Amino acid sequence: MNRVKNKIAPYLLVLPGAVWLLIFFAVPMVAMLSLSLQEGDIVHGYRFTGHWQTYTEAISNYDTQIIRSLIYGAIATLVLIVLAFPVAYWIAFYGGRRKPTYLFLVLLPFFVSFVLRTISWRQILTDEGPLLSPLRDMGLIGQSFHILGTPTAVILGLVYNFLPFMVLPIYVALERIDPRVVEAARDLYANPATTFRKVIFPLALPGVFAGVLMTFVPASSDYVNSEVLGSSDTTMIGQVIQAQFLENSDYPTASALSFVLMLVLLIGVFTYARILGTEDVMKVAAR
């Protein structure tokens, strides 16, 4: 009797989550897949016809936005690694007893709504804002220098909004490094730079890997930063999908684009995992 209970207990524990995923993930996915293969309009309704040409049309119409989104996402991710690593490193190795405080500070902006924060960046980056007008008054930048509406502003917004998602996983990886392993490297004639290159960075790689996953995917499909900080020249694929759904009511195209984006990101992530050798990375992480 007991043994039977022990056998089904794990499945019972998984059940609520599985039901949740089924209702809110699997069902919508199937619905969207079906929607992407339907034809019609909002007035007369949509009918399933298996019209796969929606995909080819969507790709040829919006390839610019798809590629742009991937490029913005990639640049933002690279900038994030460069910015987040020193922050995580400092907290992990020099944070002392105040580590929780510093981590809290990294997360603090998240207590304010995502959209609100992005809008306040708009105030900061505008031509008459507190950043550009003093610089222009001092003659450091010309009259025609703008940030708002440029790719720089969009990427800056992405970097700002996803910073904690890069800091936290790298921090966790660094925090788990045995300080004696670092000392062992010093003891074996490695100077601080070599110690970082040969020991600390390789051991932090699982964190970087997780951070890239947690930032590249949402940054590439983001639609708020470009909307608030960008212009028509910086339109990202997320914005297109949103507009097709909510403004044009072209559900098949919106659904098809969502699937294309998902597929592209999945292919990207798997290639990335393959190149980096996830298995090795995960093995170290599993220690």
Next chain:
Amino acid sequence: MSTPQHSAVRSRSASGDTPAIEFVGVNKNYLSHGETVPAVKRTDLAIGQGEFFSLLGPSGCGKTTTMRMIAGFEEPTAGQVLLDGKDVTGVAANKRDVNMVFQSYALFPHLNTYQNVAFGLERKKVAKNEIGRRVGEILEIVSLTGMEKRAPREMSGGQQQRVALARALVNRPRALLLDEPLGALDLKLRQQMQIELKRIQREVGITFVYVTHDQGEALTMSDRIAVMNAGVIEQLGSPREIYERPATRFVAGFIGTSNLVDGHVERVEGGLALISYTTQDRVVVPVGPSVRTGDKLEVSIRPEKIDLHRGVPPVTATGGSVLSGTVTEVVYHGTSTNYTVSTAAGADFTVFDQNASNADDLADRGDRVYLTWAPQHSYMIGV
């Protein structure tokens, strides 16, 4: 023939004269909550070439700090650290020609055995084929040949221990520092590794500095031991000296089991002081010329030096110490029996009695017994 220049060269290369490691007036304080806490107090120390030297003491005694100052992970607050006669105070750890075997090994988890062992040689820019040769050689010494491709997590504790040892030894350092290296191993493996470490040390001829809190380990392996307590070296000497003639009460208690009694000197005669408790209970102890009648002495006696008699002791024993008492505890240990005896001197004595042929000679709890031992087995401490 021997010009001054020659003799200068010779004396420098005569490595036997220069200690491998030297501490000159070394002090180390830590700052904790704004207060200065001394970890190592004014220490002078010289460790010879090729010596197996142990730093022994309880946790927090300063032994690890002392070792870390040799490695270069800590800098002394005052004083100098010398390696091979050269002042290395302030020199970074990666520029010191000593290597360390860390507690729990601290192997590089992302590198395999070969890469772990080759790490130091690669940093020193040793040629690739030379690295291959030396790694192979050292892996043979620590019996790990064939394990080159294994990752640390795929190996047992004992094997990881050997990798840690090989990783340090392959660099042929001036001295090898070992920080409680056997602490994580089970008893059987630990004893096996003790013998192996000794063998390896003889084979490579490198100075070993061994930090441990295990007195048995220190006694069996070391050429010399420094017993540390509260940041001070209480005694420095050979295992035999430290065991037979503990310099302080702390050393007597920390190394093995000691019986401690104190009392006032009744008279001094021929280098022997007599302390009487009753007309028949007395302790005789060899003393120096400075001890006078009336001085208070503390005397240490090892439990295995004491003879236990169930009746009045034989006349042959009367030249030395005699204490009468009552047996309060008997513990049978196979090769010996341990007695606890409440004595007339006021202290409880522990006595180890070998279980030789006369096994029926056992005393029982509550028995009235006499303890005797020769004068040379009384040892005056804390002078």
